[in-house]
Structures are given as structure tokens and as C-alpha cells.
Amino acid sequence: MFAKPKVSIITPTYNTSRYVEKALESALAQVEQNIEVIVVDDASTDNTVEVVNSFCDPRIKLLVNESHQGPSYSRNRALKEAKGEWIALLDSDDWYAPKRLEKLLQVAEKENADLVADDLYVITEGENTPWSITIFKKNRIKLDQPKQIDLIYFIERHLSVTKPLIKLSFLVKHNLKFNESLKYEEDFVLFFFCLLKGSRFIILPEPYYFYQIRAGSLMKEYVEFYEQACQTNLSLLQQECTKKNPQLKRALLKRLNFMKQTRAFYRVRQAFKEGGFFTGLTEVILNPNFLPVLWEKLPGIFRYYFLHRLNTN
Missing domain, CATH: 1.10.287 (Helix Hairpins)
Structure with a gap:
């Protein structure tokens, strides 16, 4: 075990027992092994907690909310516990490519970034061949190398759906966290204020994040x-x-x-x-x-x- 993790992966869960195993397996299978995975269960009523507890890897830390509080509360609770230099976001029904954290860290260190995000594959639940569909392609973003973006570009290109690696010290310095009054759009608001505070936000063209759209969503x-x-x-x-x-x-x-x-x-x-x-x-x-x-x-x-x-x- 490493003395201090390089990356703290934050995964809030709520009734996602069908998906969370794949998400956690993808986190643990990262080429970058110096990680911790902080799972915050938001008072699930299914067997999500049992699925998480079935993992024996000491890098997984499970916190359980006493009552249902929402994703922002769960993420903020994980932020307080995080020991890593970087924060990585992983929704419990999504997953990473094995080299994701390694690639993002390489760009982050080279570019002296505060946030660095990759493209995302968009996958409808149950489909097996959606690999040509990515968020950047949908939003007409054409890149062949990493690019620093500003707040206007972030808003106009609808980049709040990205899951950037975030430097924890930047959040602490500017007293930034997720808005717990929001059930949705909490990512957009946090990234908005990160950019407003002068963060260096780098995006790179390759997709290493698999973003699942649940077919049964109401x-x-x-x-x-x-x-x-x-x-x-x-x-x-x-x-x-x-x-x-x-x-x-x-x-x-x-x-x-x-x-x-x-x-x-x-x-x-x-x-x-x-x-x-x-x-x-x-x-x-x-x-x-x-x-x-x-x-x-x-x-x-x-x-x-x-x-x-x-x-x-």
C-alpha cells in the first residue's frame, strides 16, 4: 500500500446494485494503482451496500448515510475524507477505461492543470456497440491535442457532463464544494466557479470514460x-x-x-x-x-x- 494516494475516486451510490460492481472493478483495474475509492451510499434500499462490501480491496472505503441526502451531500462527505492529491469522479453506473487516470495525470502534470477532462463514450444501457458516439463529437468539439478552456467555452460547448480530475488543493484554497441544495446541475455549478476562480481546465481528445444512459429512466x-x-x-x-x-x-x-x-x-x-x-x-x-x-x-x-x-x- 502507498503512504498517500495519488487519486481519490469518489463514487456516490443510491440503489445501483446492478451497476456498481462494474464501476468499482474499473476503478481498481486502473494502471495507476496509487488510488483510494471512497464510496458513499445514500441510504440505498436495495443491496448496494452488500455489493460494495463484497470487495476485499483495502483501497475501497465505504461510508453510509443514515438517511437519503442526495448526490451533492454524498460527494461533499467523500471530499472531507479524501487523502489524494487529485479527486476523480465516477458515477456508480459508469466505468473507466484502464488507462484513464494514468493519461489524465500525465496531461495534468505536463500542463500544470487544476482540472483535466477527457471525452466520454455515451452508452445506452443494453447496447454493446456505441463506440462512435462521444460527447465531444455530439457538441462539435474537434481536438487533436490537449486544449485549455475558459468559462465561456465550457458553457457554450456544454462540457458540464465531463468528469474531470480535480486538484484537491484548488478546491480547498477557494473553499469550493458541491451545492447540496441541488439534485441536478451540481457538477455544472462547481466547474463554473472553479473556472471563475481562475482554474486551468484542460480537455484532451481521447475518451476514457464510459457514460451510461439508463434505458429505463423515467x-x-x-x-x-x-x-x-x-x-x-x-x-x-x-x-x-x-x-x-x-x-x-x-x-x-x-x-x-x-x-x-x-x-x-x-x-x-x-x-x-x-x-x-x-x-x-x-x-x-x-x-x-x-x-x-x-x-x-x-x-x-x-x-x-x-x-x-x-x-x-
Whole structure:
């Protein structure tokens, strides 16, 4: 065992017994072995805790919340326990490629970074061949080498979904942590203020993170997510730093418009799925700004239903 871990991997869990084993196996299989894995279970009602306890590796540390507190609370609890120089985020239904931490650390040290993030593969649960779909490709980001990004680029390219390696000393110096009042968008807000405080945020073109979209996710969860995203964005627009920075204000207003359109899309989709044709039609009339998002998502929708029909025949 190492005297001090290089990286503290933080994994909050809540009723993810079906997925957490793969996530933890990918963490322990890292080429960079000088790690600790801090799992914070948020009062799961399934056997998630039993699955985590089945691992005998001393690098895994399990904390269990007495009651359900939300992901931000769990992550902050892990931050207080972290002993590593770097913090790595790993959601309990995602996983890492074996060389991920090694590659990120190499770039972080070469570039003197405070945050460094890779691209992500987007995987729909149950699919086996989604490897051509990445977040950077979706957001039209073209890189052939590491790139330092600023706050405007981060907002305009929708990079809050990334899972950067974060220098713990930077968070401590600027008293930054996850906003525990947020169920969603806590990543975006933390990274926003990291960049606002002058962090060196480097992104690299290769994808080493596997980001899973659960096929059974409820439509209302998407509506709730984008509802909170709109409220979070409005709150940031009220910050003094935003009011004094016209470029930042324009970027947040553009993001807010996108979030409103996406919220409208999921409201319409939920209405058709749960309320039927006439309920859906009413929602279309109330939310006409969903059309740009529908047009963007049509190829994916057709692809999903084609694969679903193919698998059920």
C-alpha cells in the first residue's frame, strides 16, 4: 500500500446494485494503482451496500448515510475524507477505461492543470456497440491535442457532463464544494466557479470514460432535470460577476434558451407517453419551442426505435 494516494475516486451510490460492481472493478483495474475509492451510499434500499462490501480491496472505503441526502451531500462527505492529491469522479453506473487516470495525470502534470477532462463514450444501457458516439463529437468539439478552456467555452460547448480530475488543493484554497441544495446541475455549478476562480481546465481528445444512459429512466426525471437547470442558470445570471461580464451573460442566456427548449421537448414527450394524443397535443401548443430539439434528436429517436423493434422481433 502507498503512504498517500495519488487519486481519490469518489463514487456516490443510491440503489445501483446492478451497476456498481462494474464501476468499482474499473476503478481498481486502473494502471495507476496509487488510488483510494471512497464510496458513499445514500441510504440505498436495495443491496448496494452488500455489493460494495463484497470487495476485499483495502483501497475501497465505504461510508453510509443514515438517511437519503442526495448526490451533492454524498460527494461533499467523500471530499472531507479524501487523502489524494487529485479527486476523480465516477458515477456508480459508469466505468473507466484502464488507462484513464494514468493519461489524465500525465496531461495534468505536463500542463500544470487544476482540472483535466477527457471525452466520454455515451452508452445506452443494453447496447454493446456505441463506440462512435462521444460527447465531444455530439457538441462539435474537434481536438487533436490537449486544449485549455475558459468559462465561456465550457458553457457554450456544454462540457458540464465531463468528469474531470480535480486538484484537491484548488478546491480547498477557494473553499469550493458541491451545492447540496441541488439534485441536478451540481457538477455544472462547481466547474463554473472553479473556472471563475481562475482554474486551468484542460480537455484532451481521447475518451476514457464510459457514460451510461439508463434505458429505463423515467421521462419525468428529464423534465425535473431541465427544470432545475433553468432555475440554476437563472440564478447564475443574477450573480454580480455575470452582470459585469457581457460575454458571460450572453453565454448563459444562450444556455438558458437551450435548456428551456429541451425542457419543452421532454414535457411534450412525457405528455404523449403518459397522457395520450390529446394531452400531448395540448402540451405541443403550450410548448412550441420544443421543435428545434425534436429536429436535433430525430436521428437518435429513429435509431432507438429501430433497434428496439429489431431486438423484440
